[in-house]
Structure formats: structure tokens, C-alpha cells
Amino acid sequence: MEVSARPRVHHVRSLTESAYVLRFDRRDMVFEPGQYVSVGIRGDINMREYSIYSGTEEEDYLEILVKEVDQGRVSRQLKRLNPGDEIEVGGPFGFFMIDPEVRRNGHVIFVATGTGISPFHCFAMAYPKLDYRLLHGVRTLDERYDYDAFDPTRVTTCVSREPALAGQFAPTSVPGEAAARAGMTTTVSVQGRVTDFLRANPVDPDTRCYLCGNCDMIYESFDILKGHGVPPEQLFAEVYF
Amino acid sequence: VKYCLVPFGCQMNISDSERIRSILESLGYDRTEVEEEADILGIVACSVRQKAIDKVYTRIHKWNAWKAERPVTTFVSGCVLPADREKFVDRFDLIFTINELPQLPEMLRHHGLVTPASLRAAQSAMVGAPIGIATGTEDGTRAENGGDGLTPLPQIDPQKDYWKIKPHYSSKFEAYIPIQNGCDKFCTFCAVPYTRGREVSRPSEEILAEVHRLVETGYRSLTLLGQNVNSYGLDRNGNEVSFPELLRRIGEIGREFGRRGDGGPQFWVYFTSPHPRDMTDEVIDVIAEYECLAKQIHLPIQSGDDKLLLRMKRNHGVDKYRKTVQKIRSTIPDATLFTDIIVGFTGETVEQFENTRAAMREFRYNMAYIAMYSPRPGAASARWEDDIPHEEKRRRLHELSQELQEMSLIQNQQLVGTEQVVLVEGDDRKGGFLSGKTEGRLIVRFLSSDESLIGTFVTIRIDSAAPLSMEGTLVGVDRTAEQPRPVGINR
Numbered sequence: 001m002e003v004s005a006r007p008r009v010h011h012v013r014s015l016t017e018s019a020y021v022l023r024f025d026r027r028d029m030v031f032e033p034g035q036y037v038s039v040g041i042r043g044d045i046n047m048r049e050y051s052i053y054s055g056t057e058e059e060d061y062l063e064i065l066v067k068e069v070d071q072g073r074v075s076r077q078l079k080r081l082n083p084g085d086e087i088e089v090g091g092p093f094g095f096f097m098i099d100p101e102v103r104r105n106g107h108v109i110f111v112a113t114g115t116g117i118s119p120f121h122c123f124a125m126a127y128p129k130l131d132y133r134l135l136h137g138v139r140t141l142d143e144r145y146d147y148d149a150f151d152p153t154r155v156t157t158c159v160s161r162e163p164a165l166a167g168q169f170a171p172t173s174v175p176g177e178a179a180a181r182a183g184m185t186t187t188v189s190v191q192g193r194v195t196d197f198l199r200a201n202p203v204d205p206d207t208r209c210y211l212c213g214n215c216d217m218i219y220e221s222f223d224i225l226k227g228h229g230v231p232p233e234q235l236f237a238e239v240y241f
Numbered sequence: 242v243k244y245c246l247v248p249f250g251c252q253m254n255i256s257d258s259e260r261i262r263s264i265l266e267s268l269g270y271d272r273t274e275v276e277e278e279a280d281i282l283g284i285v286a287c288s289v290r291q292k293a294i295d296k297v298y299t300r301i302h303k304w305n306a307w308k309a310e311r312p313v314t315t316f317v318s319g320c321v322l323p324a325d326r327e328k329f330v331d332r333f334d335l336i337f338t339i340n341e342l343p344q345l346p347e348m349l350r351h352h353g354l355v356t357p358a359s360l361r362a363a364q365s366a367m368v369g370a371p372i373g374i375a376t377g378t379e380d381g382t383r384a385e386n387g388g389d390g391l392t393p394l395p396q397i398d399p400q401k402d403y404w405k406i407k408p409h410y411s412s413k414f415e416a417y418i419p420i421q422n423g424c425d426k427f428c429t430f431c432a433v434p435y436t437r438g439r440e441v442s443r444p445s446e447e448i449l450a451e452v453h454r455l456v457e458t459g460y461r462s463l464t465l466l467g468q469n470v471n472s473y474g475l476d477r478n479g480n481e482v483s484f485p486e487l488l489r490r491i492g493e494i495g496r497e498f499g500r501r502g503d504g505g506p507q508f509w510v511y512f513t514s515p516h517p518r519d520m521t522d523e524v525i526d527v528i529a530e531y532e533c534l535a536k537q538i539h540l541p542i543q544s545g546d547d548k549l550l551l552r553m554k555r556n557h558g559v560d561k562y563r564k565t566v567q568k569i570r571s572t573i574p575d576a577t578l579f580t581d582i583i584v585g586f587t588g589e590t591v592e593q594f595e596n597t598r599a600a601m602r603e604f605r606y607n608m609a610y611i612a613m614y615s616p617r618p619g620a621a622s623a624r625w626e627d628d629i630p631h632e633e634k635r636r637r638l639h640e641l642s643q644e645l646q647e648m649s650l651i652q653n654q655q656l657v658g659t660e661q662v663v664l665v666e667g668d669d670r671k672g673g674f675l676s677g678k679t680e681g682r683l684i685v686r687f688l689s690s691d692e693s694l695i696g697t698f699v700t701i702r703i704d705s706a707a708p709l710s711m712e713g714t715l716v717g718v719d720r721t722a723e724q725p726r727p728v729g730i731n732r
Contacts, residue, residue, distance in 0.1 A: 045323035093425045232558045237551045
């Protein structure tokens with residue numbers, strides 16, 4: 001299953017000052033949406049794991065969503081790559097996947113912070129008929145990476161530090177003028193954190209919940225969802241660092 | 242010309258050392274335990290804890306100081322993190338991953354070493370003998386290849402060919418058999434995916450052949466090794482048997498020997514370490530089905546708290562683990578259960594620790610390897626603050642150790658008065674006693690100074706129990722015949 005041939009970079013697409021999408025050769029890699037790959041600069045011994053961002057239908061390429069880290073040994077170098085550069089890619093790995101039966105008949109909730117939206121982007125691309133609800137926690141509206149790729153009626157963005165939304169109280173589930181000004185006309189935006197929203201909006205205990213992002217959010221969400229009666233075996237998490 | 246090899250760490254490193262020994266000895270080097278005597282000095286490094294890596298730096302500093310007085314060649318292999326590898330480049334003469342072991346003779350030659358065997362080979366070549374790169378023999382001697390262990394080098398597949406090197410087994414009755422190398426699980430506390438790379442399964446034909454050969458030559462205890470043994474075969478995309486099927490085929494080897502009419506030889510096959518996520522009911526059913534598959538299961542839990550398991554990225558919760566233990570208890574009631582636990586993992590609250598303590602009580606382990614968390618540079622968790630004070634980690638370690646001792650004592654006491662088959666391993670620390678292990682790997686000592694018993698099965702009547710060990714009386718010696726199944730464990 002491991003792919004060791006060196007793929008070439010197609011391009012680096014900037015999303016914000018620090019976040020970008022790296023597209024590179026797929027090289028026949030067979031993966032399940034939700035899995036991740038390890039990626040590094042050619043010849044460099046440092047590799048990092050990134051969830052696959054693109055869907056399964058894109059036969060020629062894979063994409064990963066990367067947030068540049070200060071002093072990072074990989075994320076900064078990847079950003080500087082040029083089309084045609086070779087990179088090291090291993091994988092796919094991981095078990096953050098949706099059961100086929102759930103994909104067909106179930107309702108799932110995705111909870112993400114920041115670049116933790118990456119596997120959910122992949123799910124949305126790969127499973128267009130999936131019945132999901134996405135809660136995406138961001139600090140500012142520009143961190144809603146590629147939000148137009150999602151069905152806007154299924155997305156709630158929880159914004160914690162957006163000055164334009166200041167003054168609203170969490171959780172205020174309205175689109176909001178500020179959100180509209182930011183070009184977000186249909187996706188619901190709320191002031192506050194995803195955990196604030198989850199606490200105020202209990203989910204059906206039969207729901208399968210997928211959490212991806214920083215560990216603090218995952219811990220807090222785990223407790224909240226358990227408190228709502230969701231059994232631990234229906235909670236799936238991918239911790240980011 | 243002598244070599245000295247210093248292995249650190251786990252059974253996998255011991256197993257790798259056996260293969261390195263085989264290469265070096267087939268090149269004509271003699272082994273010495275005394276570093277000062279050696280011309281080649283090697284380390285099989287372990288990156289599980291910083292302390293183990295610190296020992297490597299201490300060693301190489303000392304060895305390099307010797308270079309001012311005499312020529313020595315140094316090498317390092319084993320589990321080495323990328324960051325350490327960069328630093329080792331300037332310190333060691335040779336660095337190689339274990340996958341690159343078949344190329345060690347060539348590396349030594351490039352380094353300018355004329356090996357004793359190559360000298361002999363050159364002499365032999367003058368009379369028409371083939372020259373090749375040395376490989377060892379199954380027992381580490383060079384006799385099978387006409388004295389110098391030289392065989393033509395096959396096309397090297399760096400992922401798998403090191404397994405073809407026949408190891409110089411450290412014991413005459415116990416052997417480690419690597420079945421898989423590397424790890425794809427990326428647990429946050431562990432650096433193995435970064436030191437050993439991705440999971441690669443050894444071809445099953447090689448494993449089965451090694452099992453067969455070892456049993457035939459009198460080995461009594463075989464341990465299948467891998468970082469995640471029960472994900473064996475998954476990397477081969479349908480082109481290799483699954484782990485339960487591998488066990489089944491090994492079980493059939495046991496039956497084949499059992500059918501030979503003399504009842505023996507008996508042997509026990511263990512495996513370590515499995516990952517709870519991949520521990521299927523089928524694996525447990527197969528263990529129950531075959532006599533030679535030891536009724537001892539090592540199932541690392543690491544933590545008894547669901548959230549901490551998420552943080553550790555173990556990809557299973559306590560409930561999944563519980564179901565596996567229930568399946569083991571119902572299918573193999575006499576199986577012993579071992580585990581690994583980390584205390585003081587970054588962010589572990591008192592409540593989370595108490596959940597681990599509760600899990601220990603619930604699962605009634607016979608043995609637990611409990612470690613205080615220490616960040617491993619390169620592992621993901623090293624990026625988190627190591628926020629549990631050392632003293633608190635020690636307290637948690639002590640408390641779980643107490644729990645373990647109490648549970649172990651209770652379970653060992655249940656065996657008092659029973660007769661247990663024991664594989665004798667050697668002299669006990671208690672003078673005049675030998676010690677060994679039951680099929681469930683419980684330690685038993687008994688009064689005897691008959692060293693010819695070492696490496697054989699004996700029957701011991703258990704007279705007394707202590708935490709983590711038992712004492713008994715020798716009631717039977719049976720070196721070949723089929724042994725009765727130990728009874729009473731965990732009932």
C-alpha cells in the first residue's frame with residue numbers, strides 16, 4: 001500500500017498568509033477518505049503527516065492543507081516548492097474513516113478547528129450524497145478554507161476572534177451582516193467556539209461524530225457529546241499538533 | 242580481529258543484533274564483550290527514551306577518544322530518529338538502518354576494512370571458489386558454507402532482505418522471529434514510524450521455514466516479533482496471508498510435529514506486540530485452537546481513559562479493549578494477560594490516571610510493564626508540554642505497581658497446589674534454585690542445581706506464591722513428550 005515513488009508538485013495555492021494547499025502527483029495511490037499521508041522535501045529526513053484534502057475522484061493529484069508553523073522544519077519548506085519539484089510521500093495511513101453503511105444511511109457531524117477541516121473537505125468531495133453537518137471553528141473568517149466547496153446549508157462556522165463579529169453573543173445562530181460583508185451569504189456563522197455551539201445545541205445520541213483539530217477542542221467536544229448521550233464508540237477523533 | 246556489539250532497548254533490537262552478529266562473524270570477526278578489545282564497535286540504538294539515546298552519545302564519545310591510540314571502526318543501527326541520525330553522521334563511521342544490513346560487508350569494505358573472511362575468500366578464489374558477500378548460518382556458525390560463510394549475494398531488496406540473514410541466536414532454546422518491521426499507527430508518544438519506517442511484513446514462507454527449522458533443532462519458545470504483529474500482511478495488499486492465518490499455519494507445524502508419534506517436540510509460540518485495534522476474534526479463536534500457540538496474550542492498553550487514548554492516537558477506546566478481553570476470557574479462560582501502561586502522559590489528569598487504575602483492576606493483568614512518560618524527540622507528543630511533574634509520575638507508577646503486585650499475588654495464589662509445566666531458563670537469583678516460565682510466562686523457581694534442565698520442560702508443583710513469581714517442587718522432567726496443559730490460571 002505504501003507509495004515510495006517520488007511525486008512531483010503541481011502547485012502551491014495560498015489560502016491565507018500562512019495556510020496553503022499543496023497539490024502533487026497522486027501516482028495511483030489508493031486511499032480511503034479521512035486517511036493521511038506523510039510528506040517531506042526530497043532528500044530531507046523530516047516528514048510530517050497531513051490529512052488528504054482532495055477527494056477520491058481526482059485521479060491525477062492529491063492535495064494537502066498545510067498551515068505554516070513558525071520554526072517548522074517541513075511546513076515552511078513545502079510552501080517554497082515550485083511546480084515540478086519532487087517530494088517524499090508515504091502512506092496512506094490512518095483509520096479516520098466513515099463506515100460504508102453510515103455513509104449511505106446515517107447522519108454524521110463533523111467538528112473541526114482550523115486546518116482540521118481537511119479530512120472533512122475530502123469526505124465532502126468524495127461522498128457528495130453524505131448527510132453531514134459541519135461545525136468549523138476558526139479564529140477569523142479568512143480561515144474558512146475553501147468553504148464554498150461545502151454545501152452551505154450544512155455548514156456552521158464558529159468564529160472566535162473576528163472583530164467584525166464582535167458584539168454578538170455566542171451562540172448566535174444567524175448569518176449576520178458581518179458574515180455577509182465577508183462574502184458569506186448562506187453559510188451560518190456564529191460568534192464563539194465550536195464547543196460553545198455544541199454545548200448549546202445538543203446532538204441526537206445516535207449520531208456519529210467526527211472530531212478533527214487541536215487536542216483541547218477534541219477533549220472538550222468529547223465531554224460535551226458524551227454529556228449529550230453520544231456513546232464513546234460513536235466518537236471518532238483525529239488529533240492535530 | 243574482534244567486534245563488540247552493544248544493543249539497547251526492546252526484543253526487536255535484540256533480534257536485530259542477532260542478525261548483525263551473524264554478518265560480522267561470517268566476515269571472520271570474533272565476538273567480544275569487552276569494548277576495549279574490539280576493533281569494530283557497534284551499537285543497536287533505541288529511541289524509546291531520551292536516556293537510551295544519551296547512552297549512545299556517551300559510548301561514541303568514549304570510542305572516538307580511543308581512535309587517537311588505535312584504529313577502531315564504529316557503527317550504529319537500530320532505532321534512530323532523523324535528528325539523531327544527522328548528529329551521528331559526524332560521530333560514527335557507519336550508520337545503517339536494519340533494512341540495509343545486507344550491505345554491511347560492502348560498507349565495511351568501502352570504509353577500508355579488509356575483513357578476515359575476505360582474505361580467506363581471496364585465497365579460496367585463487368583455487369576457484371566463489372566469492373560473495375557473507376551471510377550467516379542458522380546457528381551462527383560458518384560450518385555449513387564450508388567454513389567461511391560466504392554465499393553469493395542475491396539481488397538486494399532493502400525492505401526485506403535483512404530477514405534472509407540467518408541470525409546468530411542468543412539462546413539455544415528461545416528465539417525471536419521478526420515477522421514485521423516498522424509501524425503505520427503513529428501513536429503520539431512513539432517514534433517508531435520515524436525510526437523504523439512503515440510497516441513491512443516478512444514473507445510468510447520465510448517465517449514458517451524459520452519456525453520449522455527452530456523447532457526441529459530443539460527450540461522450545463518462539464516469539465514472533467513486530468511493532469504491530471497483528472497488522473501483519475496488511476501492507477501487502479492481499480498478496481500475503483493475514484496474521485490469524487499465519488498463526489494457523491504455525492499451529493499446523495505444531496500439529497505436524499505432534500503427529501510424529503513420539504508426542505513431541507513441544508514448543509510454545511508467543512507474539513508481541515499486538516495493537517488492540519487490530520486484535521480480532523479470529524486471532525483469539527486460532528490461539529485457542531492450536532496447542533503450540535501459547536495461551537499468553539500481551540495486549541498493550543497504555544491508558545484506561547478514552548480521552549487520553551484519543552490524545553495518544555491509539556485509535557481505539559476502552560470499550561473496544563474491554564470487548565477483546567471479554568473474548569479472550571470466554572474463549573481461552575486459562576490465558577494470562579500482559580499489558581503496557583504509560584503513566585504521566587502529557588496532560589494526564591488525576592481522574593484519567595484513576596481510570597487507568599480502574600482498568601487495571603478490571604482486566605486483572607498477570608503482568609504489566611508500566612513506564613513513566615518521557616517525551617521522545619520526534620514523536621508527536623514531544624511537541625506538547627511534559628506537564629506532569631516527575632514526582633507525580635513516580636507516585637502514579639508506584640500506585641499502579643502496587644495494584645499489579647496485589648493482583649498478581651491473588652492470581653498466583655490460585656495456582657498453589659497445582660502442577661505447572663515450566664520451561665527452565667536458567668539459574669535463579671536465589672542460590673541453589675533454577676527458574677523458568679509457565680506457558681503463560683509466569684515466573685516459577687524451584688530447588689535444583691541440575692543445569693542440564695535448562696532449556697527443557699519440567700513439571701513443577703506450586704508450593705507458594707508471591708507477587709510476580711511462584712516457588713515449587715520439581716515433580717517431573719520430560720524433555721520430549723507432550724505436556725499437559727497448565728490449568729487454573731485466571732479462573
